[in-house]
Amino acid sequence: MRLYQPSEILIEQGEEDTPVVQRVLARVAEVPIRIVDKGWERETPPGDAADPFAAGKRRLLFTRQRSTFLEHCPAGTPGLVCCNYLVVSLISNCPMDCSYCFLQEYLANNPTLKVFTNVEDLLREVAAAVDRQPWRQFRIGTGELSDSLALDPVLGFSADLVPFFAARKNVLLELKTKSDCVDGLLTLDPQDRVVVSWSLTPPEIADSEEHGTAPFSSRLAAARRVQAAGYKLGFHLDPLIEYPGWEEGYRDMIARLFSTIDPRRVAWVSLGSLRLTPALRATMRRRFPQTRLLSGEQVPCADGKWRTFQALRVSMYRLLTGWLKEAAPKVPLYMCMETAPVWEKVFGRTPTCDKEVARTLIEPNFLSSPLAGEDEGGGAHRL
Ligand code: SF4
Numbered sequence: 137m138r139l140y141q142p143s144e145i146l147i148e149q150g151e152e153d154t155p156v157v158q159r160v161l162a163r164v165a166e167v168p169i170r171i172v173d174k175g176w177e178r179e180t181p182p183g184d185a186a187d188p189f190a191a192g193k194r195r196l197l198f199t200r201q202r203s204t205f206l207e208h209c210p211a212g213t214p215g216l217v218c219c220n221y222l223v224v225s226l227i228s229n230c231p232m233d234c235s236y237c238f239l240q241e242y243l244a245n246n247p248t249l250k251v252f253t254n255v256e257d258l259l260r261e262v263a264a265a266v267d268r269q270p271w272r273q274f275r276i277g278t279g280e281l282s283d284s285l286a287l288d289p290v291l292g293f294s295a296d297l298v299p300f301f302a303a304r305k306n307v308l309l310e311l312k313t314k315s316d317c318v319d320g321l322l323t324l325d326p327q328d329r330v331v332v333s334w335s336l337t338p339p340e341i342a343d344s345e346e347h348g349t350a351p352f353s354s355r356l357a358a359a360r361r362v363q364a365a366g367y368k369l370g371f372h373l374d375p376l377i378e379y380p381g382w383e384e385g386y387r388d389m390i391a392r393l394f395s396t397i398d399p400r401r402v403a404w405v406s407l408g409s410l411r412l413t414p415a416l417r418a419t420m421r422r423r424f425p426q427t428r429l430l431s432g433e434q435v436p437c438a439d440g441k442w443r444t445f446q447a448l449r450v451s452m453y454r455l456l457t458g459w460l461k462e463a464a465p466k467v468p469l470y471m472c473m474e475t476a477p478v479w480e481k482v483f484g485r486t487p488t489c490d491k492e493v494a495r496t497l498i499e500p501n502f503l504s505s506p507l508a509g510e511d512e513g514g515g516a517h518r519l
Contacts, residue, residue, distance in 0.1 A: 137316050137350045140231045140290055142196035145169045146248065148176065151198050154253040159292045160196075172197075182247045187423065189240060193231055197248035201226075205258040206265055209280065215438055216473050217487060220494035221275050224262065226252050226293055227282035232314060232348040235424040236375060239281065241416045251287075255296045262300075266307045275494060276301075279312030285332075286315040294320040302327035308403075310370060314342075314349035316358035322365045331403045332362045333370030336393065338385030341377050345427060352389070356396045363397050374408030374472055376452050378432045378444055383455065390459045399464035404497045407456060408472035409449050410434070411441040439473075446478065453482040468496050 145167050151157055152171065161169070177197060185191035209221040229249040230239060252258075266274050278284045278297070288294050294311070301309035302325060310331045311321075321332065337345070339352040350358070363369055371393065379385070410429060412420070420427055434442040443449060457469055470493055471479065476486040487493045 137286070137354065138348075140287055141194075142167050142249075143191070143194040144196070146172050146176065146195065146197040148172055148174055148197070148199045150174075151200065151253045154198070156251065156253050156255065156291055156293070157198050160198075160290055163290055163292075174199075177246075177248055177250070180247050182245050188247070189244065189423070190233060192243075192247045193229055193233065193249050195248045197250045198253050199250055200254045201252040201257065204261060205252075206261050206276070209277075216475055217471070217479055217493065219275075219470055219472070219497065221277060223277050223280040224258055225281040226255060226258060226278060227287060227291070228252075230282045231286050232283060232346070234314075234347065234349065235345045235420055235427045236410060236412065236416075236429055238413075238416060240419045240423065241413060242281075244419070249282075251291060255293065259296070259300050262307070263304075266304060270306055272306060273494070274307040275310060275497065276307060277310040277312055279310065279333075283313050283315055284311035285313040285317045285321075288317045288320045292320060294324065298324040298326055298330055301329045304329065312370075312372065314346060314355065316350040316354040318358045318362050321362055321367065326365075326367050328366075328368065331368040331370045332359070333372060333404075334359055335372040335374060336389060337373075337375070337377055338382070338389045340381075340385060341379065345377070345424075345429060352392075356393065359397050363401055368401055368403040369397060370403050371405045372408070372472070373456060374406055375410035376407060376444075376449075376456070377410055377429060378448060378452065379428055382452070386452075386456055387459055390456070390463055394463035399467055402464060402467045404468045404470065405460055405464075406470050406472050407453055409443045409452075409474070411437075411443050411473060413441055417442065438475075450478060450481045453478070457482060470497065 142164065145160070145164070147157055147169065149171055182188035183191055205224045207223055209223050227250070229243055229246060230237070231249065262276065297309060298321065301307060308329055308331055310333055312333045312335065314335050318332070334355045336352065336355065342349060342352045359369055417430060420430060433445050433448065435445045437443050453471065460467065460469060471482065479486045
C-alpha cells in the first residue's frame, strides 16, 4: 500500500509540540505546513475541488478532542441485536475511499482528515471507565471513524495504544483495518489484549469498490505477520456484497483465509449486510458512477437504511456461516446490525441480551488459551 501523503498539514495553535505532531513532521517531507486558529475547521467550507470530500482526506489537521473519546458503538440501534461494543476515535476521516463508506455522509462537509493530539486524555478516560468496573470485560475499537492502521506509519498511535491495553486485564483493544500497515505492531507485546482485525470482501470487490485499500492478498499476508507476532486476529465479512458469482467468490475467500492463518488464534468473525441510507446512495451515484453496489435488490428497513432483501440476506448468511464453521469450527461468529428474526433464522436463536453476544466474544479462557494443540472449549463461545 502506498504511504499516505497529505497535500497540506494544518496544526492548531498550541499543538505544535505534541508528540504526534513531532512524529509526523519527522516522517513526512515536503508538505506545506500552516498554523491555524482553534476552530479553524468550523469556519472553513469544504472547498471548491471537483470532489471536495476526496480533497479533504489529504488535508491533515491536528487538533484536540474537546469532548469525550469513549462512546458506545452507534450500531447499537433500537430493534437491532447489539454486541455491546465501545469506540474511541483518535482520527476522524480515512485516507482510503471505499465506494460504500458511511463517512461520505457522516463527514460530508468536512474539509479535513482530523487527528486528535491529546492521546493522554483518551488513555485516562479509558482507564477510569474500565478500572471503575473491574468485573466487566470491555471491547473497545478505534476503527469507527477511520481505518485503525492505515495512517500508523505516519502517526505511530499503535505505540501509544498497544502497551496501554496490554497492561489491562478487563479490556480488549480492536484495531480494524483494510490496510497492510502492521510494521509498527510487530515489535510490541500485545499480551493477548489486542485483536487486529481485517474487513474482507472477495478480491474482485476489494479491487473495484475499496479504493486505496491494500489488495486482498496483502491483507492476508499482513494478518499472518501479526498473528506470528502474538496478536489475536478478527475478520469482518462486512459489507456482504451480492454480485454475479458471489457464492464462488466468498467460498474461495474463506478457503484462502483459513489456509493462510491459524484459526485457533482468531477471536471472532462478524458478518454484516450492505446497508446504505438514501443520502449515501445518492452520494455513491455521484462519486462512484461505476459502482456495482446500487444494482442489487435492496429494500428500506425500519432504521432508515436500505439492505439486501431479507430472504437473500439470510441465505447469504447461512451459506457463509456454513463455510466458516467448516473451515474454523471453534471461531465465534456474530452478525452486525441485524434484527432478532434474522438471528433466529441464521443461528437458530436470538441472544437474550446484548451482554450475551459480548460475553461469547471475550470469554477470558478463550483469549488466554495457548496457541498450540489445546482445546479452547470453543463450543462455549459459539452463538
Ligand atoms: S476503510 Fe473503512 S473508513 Fe476507510 S474508506 Fe473504507 S469503509 Fe470508510
